[in-house]
Amino acid sequence: MPELCVGERCWTVPTGSNLLDALNEVGLNVPYSCRAGSCHACLVHCLDGQPLDALPEALALEKHARGWRLACQCRVVEDLHVALFDPLRDGVPAQVCALDWAGEVLRLRLRPERAVRYQAGQHMVLWHGAVARPYSLASLPGEDDFLEFHIDCQRPGAFCDKARGLQLGDVLRLGELRGGALHYDPDWQVRPLWLLATGTGLAPLWGILREALREGHQGEVRVVHVAQNSAGHYLAEPLLEMAGVKVELVLAQQLEEVLAGLRPSSRQTVALVCGAPGSVEQFARRLFIAGVPRGQVFADVFVEHA
Template identity: 35%
Template sequence: MGNIIYNNSSFTVAAGESVLDTLLKAGVQVPFSCRAGVCQSCVMVLKQGAVPPRALEGLSQAQREQQLFLSCCCYPEQAIQVEHYDPRASGVKALVVAKQQLSRTVLELTLDAPIAYQAGQHTNLWRSESIARCYSIASTPEDPHLSFHIALQKGGQFSQWALTSLQPGDTLTIQQARGECYYRSEHAGQPLLLVGTGTGLAPLQAIVRAAIAAGHWGEITLIIGARNSDELYFSEPLRQLERQHSNVTCTQLAQQIDNSDVKNVRQADIYQYVKHHFPDLNSHLVYLCGADTFVSKLRKQCFFAGVKPRNVYTDAFLPAS
């Protein structure tokens, strides 16, 4: 436990509190999103003192040379002096090309931005200096534009703004893509199992399309689950993937089917479904995307089914607005 000097003001860090927690509690406007060290929207500049190694995990060498650290993962053991840092300085301007609602709860946002990426990676979209959200990329590098599937959160500072105010022709700031959850072409013959919930579908279907484009000839199985069938979306593009590629299977599951008109949705628990249909994952590559609790639970289940730890790639979503 130590003190923080931030912009010439001193704050005492309580036991178990991070630098981000302390400043937010004191009313300081600090940008943040995931609070887990993934989105990097809360990075700050260390001017004096030292931070624990955990506060540097995931940062590039260039970021470390700038003395940046993750304030959400920094639990200081001594007094430190820090300064505000605007991550948008390392971003680029993105032009809004289009937007459309894919379902009652999901907005597709299409952008034109000069960033390099792999299908399945994620990046930050900035509404303002203090509001950013981390989203997985739903497009592939072969697509003409970047696309994102944005879960519409009630009262969401970014998602509701994107739905009601952001318009084609507007610009926002986007950062460079990050993340290890993407397809590797050297695995062209291995069976792929991709499982997700909610907008975890966004990176997973992009990974499937990237694998197909790279000539993947092993079996590809995509499974998407939801509590209720009306939470599922993007059904027709998934069916097209199946029709066009004999090695691709796409399955949508719901614990409860509310709409009698829903087609091609199976009523099942996603954990039990995967356990029953994939009891042996020793030869598979596994991709898991969705809520962090889902990813953690299914990852453990897949390990018990024999998947090698190096063959599991994940993208866990934490609650955000």
């Protein structure tokens, strides 16, 4: 059986063992959320030996080449020495500079110790102590001097529970930056642009919308935001104040009716969709029925985290 080592600690595991499970079974408490290679909370550094990686494309080529792996996607097939991601050593410190509550949604703004290069629509792993969760960036590079995240705290969760106790001046750590499925392409400038979101799926679209307007988008811009109640439309005021943007604030019970009424003005329409899996699927299906080609619908599904 292969030997697995972390620091000076070594033990044998059955060949083919899931690396994340093998680490956590001995009490190392590697964080994770999705177990699907999406959240990137279970990042580890392989120092000697190589695991069998089921999803190497989940990491940037350069990072993968340096030995970083997602533990949930790896199986131990030979002797392996790994170092766990240490937010104090490997993460970027970021100070809480604003905390704005809108119902159960926390708009969290962080000012990192050093500049972080990112694009609107990307995700980043946030560390609060030993708890790590990925969140979409809602800020706009080149315009905001902070990183903004929208955290839905309506249900209990390890990160949400800690987020409720955050205060100005607290320091979190920034982990892996990921390229999300959503972005703004300047080539879309004259095409209709639809942004459809449920809940805090609005976060990445908020940054992308502002980028589109900054780039002088000339086509129709339409935003549809679905929430469980009116308090869930946490960006209603700034959205409605935007000139040239058609905004529809929809309650969840109205969604089917609204979807049935979707009529794109052009087959050139580009749609960006973000939110819970069921809602994203509903949006995508209706857009296809309404005549928007699948290749013009970009979706980002939010995985529910514990």
